[in-house]
Amino acid sequence: MRIDWIGCAAEGNRLDLDMKDASCATVWPVSQVPAWDMESDVVVVGLGVAGGAAAIDAARAGAEVLVLERASGGGGATALAGGLFYFGGGTPIQKACGFEDDKEEMFKYLMMASGKNADEAKVRLYCEENLEHFDWVVGLGVEFKESYHKEKTTLPENDDCLCYSGNELAYPFLSHAKPAPRGHKPKIEGDAGGLLMQKVISAAEEAGAKIVYEAIAETLVTDEQGRVVGLLAFVDRQPKFVRARKGVVLAAGGFVMNKEMVRKHAPELLACNYPIGTDGDDGRGICMGEAAGGAIMNMSQGLLSTPFYPPADHLKGILVNGQGQRFINEDVYHGRSSDAILRQQNGKAYLIVDDSLYGQTQAFHKIVAVEETFEDLEKALEMPEGSLSYTIEFFNKHAAEGEDPLFHKHKSYLRPLSSPPYAALNCSTDKAIFAVFTLGGLDTLPTGEVVRADGSVVPGLFAAGRTTAGLPREGSCYSSGMSIAGASFFGRYAGRTAAQGADAQVR
């Protein structure tokens, strides 16, 4: 079965070429290019934060830069996001708010947060240079307020900047790295991704990058030695050959919108009902790179979430599975508890709160039972006698002593459930909003160069953002801000590396 990408090859027509053979899963030999319709030193595919950052730094390095964006406006998934950056090691904001942080502690934490597949070279480079990257972001005109948002949330709803945006304060992370708040949100109420992308796009234009909208990259053009020397794109639905003298940077997003790709690589994620991204996150960039010899990796991983807080008081409730058992310290980052629900508890979970803790969540989790006693709650949830009720009694007994011997929830969220009535909110994958985006893609060096399965470089090909396996690589330990931070930081590297390269010798 052919994957149903949003077809553009079929729409194009040129009398001199048989366009029906164009596919992002193959390459186009340069010998079959009749003439270049456009050209530039560096061609960037995609104008999210990764592509924007690549364009800015490539242009500032003196390269002629052309950005192809398939939508009618730039922004990508970043424009839909909260806009947090993961910065640390002593940023001006951390200092102003009175937090000490240390590069090594940040490194230790980010190695855990990147997951089992962490790329130590990328994590190390990011920690070494992230303060410079902070300055670069500020240099785009992005403001960060000198304010700390204390209440645990998924994103500060006001214009506060600094927050704990991951598992820094939760077991077991807490005991392996000294915590500090490292989530940095640009100064605006609520989501900051749109504002951020306005600044990025303006900066790219100011640096001299030329942006073409409604331009869908379809197929990389390679020479006989396998070097990428350009691409075939559909601009306003017309096929155009675009020469890239120095290189192509793929920054075209992830693949969460391509159900067939998700099935093939990450079938567990099909249970998530709320993919986060734009239509462009259809995996096309990943497939283009793969067709040119690039290796893909980490394709089974994603960040998923059914945010059952705020209200932060919900973290004082308990999460139980279909058997009425607890399974995690509830005070972890929502991505971690949600990952456990899907991957470890077969997608079934309830949040149990008492009357003093309850509030509506942003994901509108449904109350499925409200009862005066634990025993009645257990019955209402059709759990066997002595299952959920014993779980709550056991929890309560230890919580009263400030302890959670089973899962090590932090003292500050520990207190017995004791204000009836008691409610159960359904956090199951088939009953709640379960958001997801992908964390797998092309394998790249920290420089942004795309590599083959044997680690050798595909000449002329670069990538960044969700088209790659970047900084965050596992939903169960992810922190908010890692994607935008990593995508922009390594996007800049990709742009600079491409700009520094020698011109391909093609006609």
Place this chain on the structure above:
Amino acid sequence: MRIDWIGCAAEGNRLDLDMKDASCATVWPVSQVPAWDMESDVVVVGLGVAGGAAAIDAARAGAEVLVLERASGGGGATALAGGLFYFGGGTPIQKACGFEDDKEEMFKYLMMASGKNADEAKVRLYCEENLEHFDWVVGLGVEFKESYHKEKTTLPENDDCLCYSGNELAYPFLSHAKPAPRGHKPKIEGDAGGLLMQKVISAAEEAGAKIVYEAIAETLVTDEQGRVVGLLAFVDRQPKFVRARKGVVLAAGGFVMNKEMVRKHAPELLACNYPIGTDGDDGRGICMGEAAGGAIMNMSQGLLSTPFYPPADHLKGILVNGQGQRFINEDVYHGRSSDAILRQQNGKAYLIVDDSLYGQTQAFHKIVAVEETFEDLEKALEMPEGSLSYTIEFFNKHAAEGEDPLFHKHKSYLRPLSSPPYAALNCSTDKAIFAVFTLGGLDTLPTGEVVRADGSVVPGLFAAGRTTAGLPREGSCYSSGMSIAGASFFGRYAGRTAAQGADAQVR
């Protein structure tokens, strides 16, 4: 970092070529082939059961067949295996042993057993034609005894044939497909894989296939249109260009022996300490196919196992996690319970048995505590008071009534733990033998043709066995016999499809 494949390129030398550029992660353009050193209609890479079956059927279809095997003898991982086939729908053995089975019930079961990523077309084709495949295996000289092995085990230790080799009798599978025993072991005591491969290799030779040992395939040779027309191999360490007029069949095993590949695609599996396969399972075949444009899929999946039975009585014990909670019906196939230990319980689990149930396991699980009471066992395992002891009391109470309201273990394995002393066997990934092999690889059609990410065929390229994503695709629902059955069945298809193809037009 370059992946450390067992290097062969570096060892080869030819005055007319720079061999250092040869890599399984790239292709070799036919224009750079000075001359063909060997040629055949169909070239099969690897002589496990998939390659052997491909060679037999390609040769029987009239093609000239050349098999390249990197080891000094054939057999592959199959020769190390139990040698079960998953056959059903009314085999002669099932009938002789008095079992009714039905093609549709087998199909329903195999769709579940293949996992979330099940390939319906492959499962359907296998169910439709597996009786013919049974005859084909018998035709190789493989005998199946008309005997049923009743006791639940991982593999009949005697020469019995028929057994339940998966989750057919366990919740939730039991309620979705009418169970029948479908594991068929060739007639020999203990492991039958070696015997099976002797028959396969003899049959391949009889059919006229030429086998060359100590021949490592390195790089596929492609023409300008991307068709695979041969390969570069190192035969007795000397580089040889091998023309494949009709096609190359990659049947070179999986990638479990390549730690770097496992890390990139299935990092969870790194926790398993006992990879099952030969040195050849280093992913080379997968990478060769990928370099020629083939898509890879399902790469995160594997079958893993810490077989805590036999003795079958152990299934009457209970598995608990690090918190003393049960998490599964223990009577499932060992691959399913082991998968749950690793992926759902963070790798930590104990089997709790009483004195009447205990026996040594084939994996020599260590006893970490023996106590007279549940409370003392709980203390010995450093679990909080009222955790494990309540779990056992809850289990016992319901087991006495023939019920398992939490996990639906079958009545036949349900009875209270009541004969002290009670023992805990450590089934954790870091303390027990945890076996693993991979279930991801090249994406293929049922015909054996390798496809690109867009579903289009890579001309001249075929694959089967663990080099592909085949019949079984998920360890949590796997049944023994699916790998060898699928590898041989779809290996035959690959061989026949290749044999029927038109010759490539290359010099």
